[in-house]
Amino acid sequence: MATRKLGELTVSAQGLGCMGMSSAYGVHDDDTESIATIHRALDLGVTLLDTANVYGPETNERLVGRAIAGRRDEVVLATKFGIVWGEGGVMGARGDAAFVQQCCDESLARLGVDHIDLYYQHRVDPNVPLEETWGALSELVAAGKVRYLGISEASADDIRRAHAVHPVTALQSEWSLWTRDLESEIVPTCRELGIGIVPFSPLGRGFLTGALTSAADLPADDLRRRLPRFSDANFDRNLAIVEALRTLADEKGVTPGQLALAWLHSRGDDVVPIPGTKRRTYLDQNVAATHITLTPAEITRIEAAAPTSAIAGARYPDTLARAARR
Structure with a gap:
């Protein structure tokens, strides 16, 4: 696989999001297939593996860690800290210096490694100055526990404040054909500062495949049942966009997800998507997308088929949106 640069960090042109192997999207009882999927990703040249302490939680x-044992030198290992959960499943954030140090040490132990290649602040804590959080993160780099630092779902101002303390290597935020709000301000800010962009949910949490x-296709415990875009009120409107993309994909001989x-x-x-999957079949399809070249005319048709004005529903319900990008 070709490589791309996130700041000064070289990674595969596409990574693998591992969250769904342990949380969020239905049943998670086949670690054997999940580990085989990670091994297959490494065999295909995928180097960037993405996880977080809250996935599972902790189990991911x-x-x-089990999957990369014996293959650590093939992996650019990314994990995150900073999300905390309150009563009623309300998402919050914590970024005090003591918590930063604690989370890093715990992640190192769970992963079974002596350093993390890319360590993200998963959400910005509105009650702790970014300067404190990033001062603690820079100490982790100085100690050799972390190589590079990233930030997730942050505003342009927060990215600048973090970068002033220690170079930000990557921003991880949601970006796909049906989530494009970061394009106006955040992407230009990252490019001005030389920060790579790692889009999560590049397939719209599976919808764009x-x-x-x-919505009845989703397991009862699937996170997507709580998301407005998957609700009965919005599902069919969003499905019409996918069908328009399917027509274009069929013309090109690829799948809607690959398109x-x-x-x-x-x-x-500077864009390195991390589509997630827990099955080798879907992994192979996703990796094949890195070899697809689009003409300017095809890009125009794709964007016309999926205009932002046609997307029905917010990204998150209120309980999850409170700690999303401010």
Whole structure:
């Protein structure tokens, strides 16, 4: 696989999001297939593996650690800290210096490694100055526990404040054909500062693959049942966008998901999507998208088929949106 640069960090042009192997999207009882998927990713040249302490919680880091044992030198290992959960499943954030140090040490132990290649602040704590959080993060770099630092779902101002304390290597935020709000201010800020962009949910949490035809397809405990775009009120409107993309994909001989990934790859050489999957079949399809080239005319048609004005529903319900990008 080709490589791209996140700041000074070289990674594969596409990474693997590991969250769904342990949380969020239905049943998570096949660690054997999940580990085989990670091994297959490494065999295909995928180097960037993405996890976080809250995935599971904690179990995903342990799973990734087991999978990379004996293959650590093939991996650019990314994990995160900073999300905390309150009563009623309300998402919050914590970024005090003591918590930064604690979370890093705990993640290192769960992953079974002596350093983390890319350590993200998962959400900005509105009650702790970024200067305190990033001062603690820079100490982790000085101590050799972390190589590079990133930030997730941050505003342009927060990115600048963090970068003033210690170079930000990567921003991880949601970006796909149906989530494009970071393009106006945040992407230009990252490019001004030389920060790479790691889009999560580049397939719209699976919606853009065309595999879902009804909200009833989702398991009862699936996170997506709580998301407005998957609600009964919005599902069919969003499905119409996918069907328009399917027509274009059929013309090109690819899947709708591959077309959506190829579009994201075309956004720039500093963009490294991390589509998630726990199955080797879908991994192979996603990796194949890195070899698809789109013409300017095709990009125009894709964007016309999926205009931002046609997307129905917010990204998150209020309980999850409170700690999303401010």
